[in-house]
Amino acid sequence: MIALLIRDLRLAVRAGGGFGLGLAFFLIVIVLVPFGVGPEAAVLTRIAPGILWVAALLAALLSLDRIFALDFEDGSLALLATSPLPLEGVALVKALAHWITTGLPLTLAAPVLGFLLNLDGPAYPWLLASLALGTPALSMIGAFGAALTVGLRRGGLLLSLLVLPLYVPTLIFGAEVVRRGAEGMPVTTPLLMLAGITVGGFALLPFAAAAALRVNLR
Amino acid sequence: MSIWEYANPKKFMGWTAPLVPWLFGLAGACLIVGLVWGFFLTPDDYKQGSTVKIIYLHVPSALMAINAWFMMLIASLIWLVRRHHVSALAAKAAAPVGVVMTLIALFTGAVWGQPMWGTWWAWDPRLTSFLILFLFYLGYIALWAAIEDPDTAADLTSVLCIVGSVFAVLSRYAVNFWNQGLHQGASLSMDKADHVANVFYIPLLVCIAGFVLLFIALVLLRTRTEIRVRRMSALIARTRPTEVTT
Numbered sequence: 398m399i400a401l402l403i404r405d406l407r408l409a410v411r412a413g414g415g416f417g418l419g420l421a422f423f424l425i426v427i428v429l430v431p432f433g434v435g436p437e438a439a440v441l442t443r444i445a446p447g448i449l450w451v452a453a454l455l456a457a458l459l460s461l462d463r464i465f466a467l468d469f470e471d472g473s474l475a476l477l478a479t480s481p482l483p484l485e486g487v488a489l490v491k492a493l494a495h496w497i498t499t500g501l502p503l504t505l506a507a508p509v510l511g512f513l514l515n516l517d518g519p520a521y522p523w524l525l526a527s528l529a530l531g532t533p534a535l536s537m538i539g540a541f542g543a544a545l546t547v548g549l550r551r552g553g554l555l556l557s558l559l560v561l562p563l564y565v566p567t568l569i570f571g572a573e574v575v576r577r578g579a580e581g582m583p584v585t586t587p588l589l590m591l592a593g594i595t596v597g598g599f600a601l602l603p604f605a606a607a608a609a610l611r612v613n614l615r
Numbered sequence: 616m617s618i619w620e621y622a623n624p625k626k627f628m629g630w631t632a633p634l635v636p637w638l639f640g641l642a643g644a645c646l647i648v649g650l651v652w653g654f655f656l657t658p659d660d661y662k663q664g665s666t667v668k669i670i671y672l673h674v675p676s677a678l679m680a681i682n683a684w685f686m687m688l689i690a691s692l693i694w695l696v697r698r699h700h701v702s703a704l705a706a707k708a709a710a711p712v713g714v715v716m717t718l719i720a721l722f723t724g725a726v727w728g729q730p731m732w733g734t735w736w737a738w739d740p741r742l743t744s745f746l747i748l749f750l751f752y753l754g755y756i757a758l759w760a761a762i763e764d765p766d767t768a769a770d771l772t773s774v775l776c777i778v779g780s781v782f783a784v785l786s787r788y789a790v791n792f793w794n795q796g797l798h799q800g801a802s803l804s805m806d807k808a809d810h811v812a813n814v815f816y817i818p819l820l821v822c823i824a825g826f827v828l829l830f831i832a833l834v835l836l837r838t839r840t841e842i843r844v845r846r847m848s849a850l851i852a853r854t855r856p857t858e859v860t861t
Contacts (some may be wrong), residue, residue, distance in 0.1 A: 541778060545758065545771050555754075555761050559775065562750040563782045566789035573793065587792070594785070605778050612770040 398482060398490050405494035408467075419456040419499040420506055426452040427510045438515045445514035446524070446575035452510075453503045453528060454535060454564055460499050461539040462556055464491050465547040465610070474547075478614055488606035489599065492533075492540035500532030516579065523578025527591060531571040534595040538563045541602045544609040567594055622699040624842050631835050638832035645825030653818040669727045671819060675826035677720035680748065683713030683830065687755075688780045691773035701838065703769035704845070706776065707759055708837030712830060714752045721745055740790045747786050751779050765845065 430448050434440055468474040477487050507528050508521050516524065542560035546552035573587040620626060653671035690706035693699055724742065725735045736742065758775055762768035 545775060546761075548767070549761050552761075555757055558750075558757055559754040562747055562754060562786075563779070565747055566782065566785045569786075569789040569793045590789070590792070601781075602778070605774055609771055609774050612767055612774075615767070 398486055401477070401482065401487065401490045402494055405491060406497060409463075409494065409498040419460050420502050422459055423452050423456040423503055423506060424510065426455060427513055430514065441515045442517055442579075445511060445516040446520065446579060447572045448514060449507055449511060449516070449524060450527075450531075450568055450572040450575065453507060453532065454568055456503055457499050457532060457535045457539065458557055458560065460495065461543050461560065462546070462553050464495050464540050464543040466543070466552070469547045469613070474610070475614055478610070484607035484610055485603040488540055488544060488603040488610065489537075492537045492599075492603075492606075495540060496533045496536035500528075500536050504528040504532055516575075519581055520575050520579035523584055523588075524575050526588065527571045527574035527578075530588065530591050530595055531567050534567045534591075534598045535564060537595075537598040537602050538567070541606040541609065544606040544613070547610070548613040567591065570594065619697065619699065622693075622697075622701045624701055627701050628839060628842060631839060635832055635835050635839070638828055638835065642825050642828035642832050645821055645828060649818050649821030649823075649825050653815070653822060657814050657818060666727055666730055667815070669723050670815065671822045673720060673723040673727065674819060675823045676716045676723065677745070678823060679826050679830050680713055680716035680720050680745070682827075683709050683716060684748065684751070684776075684780070684783070686834075687713070687776050691776040694769055695773050695777075700769075700845070701842065703773065704841040705834060705838045706772070707769075708841055709830075709834045710752055710756050710759070712833045712837070714749065714756065716826075716830070717745060717749045717752060721749065740787075740793070743790045743793075744783075744787045747790070748783060751783055755779065 427448065430444075430452075431441060434444065465474060468477070474487075478484055504525060507524055511521060511524055539556075539560055542556050542563070543552075545559060546556045549555065570587045570591040574584050574591060577584045577587065621630060650671055654668050657668070659665045659667065687706040687709050690702045690709070694703040694706065721742070724745075728737070729735050755772055755775060758772050759768055762771060
């Protein structure tokens, strides 16, 4: 599993594109928002938690179809399926690799972009915490969606249609953590719910993703 | 002899053929009786005036929108466990009906909300959950449409339906947490029917029965069509090689 993880990370970094693209997309969305809603600091402060979360979610969505598609095309996914490692484990590792290459950089970059949106001071630690807890769930749900659409020629758009509704609970709790953090309210409940989604997703979704992969490899 | 015998496509076609017209007839009768009774023979509500009457479309369609997804979930599980093709096709057939029910519920809700709440749309938990449900239906149908091989499509959509159900429930509670709503609580429940006065309640029940029957009739009809489509494609697949060789 670790070997597979390292291989995926290397591929993501060396093949180019996927690694920096998500971050750049995140930055551009955040930069575009003030042009759309106007530069008033108060307005930006109010919408910053939601915008940061939505932008991070869209940035994570961008690279989802790469999770399985390349391996599916060159046949290495079929090899992985016949390897001793169960396909559930493959799905889990792939999601983890996706998170390390997109979710983690997004989390680390988010506070910097928070300044651009005039995010309230007390919200920064919660922004970091909620993204660190929530983006793994985005990767895992996305890996499931990618497993469903891997056999399709034009899967990208369909993938977004399938995955975005599944992102709703994560987004609600994630943005709620930051909003409450900014207002100085207790954040424990949404934070725990967010963690619950992530942990539950990592426990159950690999099975669904592996089932979908098996069907697509048939 | 077990209940699964009825899932054999040939038998299914046999026993549903005489049933479908009856179901449509009953559904039509229930809907006509219920709607005419509801629209013309019940008094106006003292607060809401005549707008209360939209309940006869709104509540049954909302009920069926959720139950259609539930039926798809069960059909998907049966397909995954027992591999009955009719089951997968029934799930496929139910999805567009469910979408229409969701749209009716959203539309009638908006029409009612405009005079009552002063807005067509509010980000209320119930409304939002229904919009999310609508998106789930769209994704499900799009996945069916995108995959060519019917068995692969049935498998993948079944998995999506199961995962989607979990997330739909999760979204429902997340949305509850996210915003307090305008929408009233349940207007019907099993143990206490006193939420809605009896004058409205009985025609409402008739309308619900009509919607349930209509749903069953539509799903059966659409499933029969799907089975015929599958037979056609099987026949075409069987004849095509000979065409190529001659």
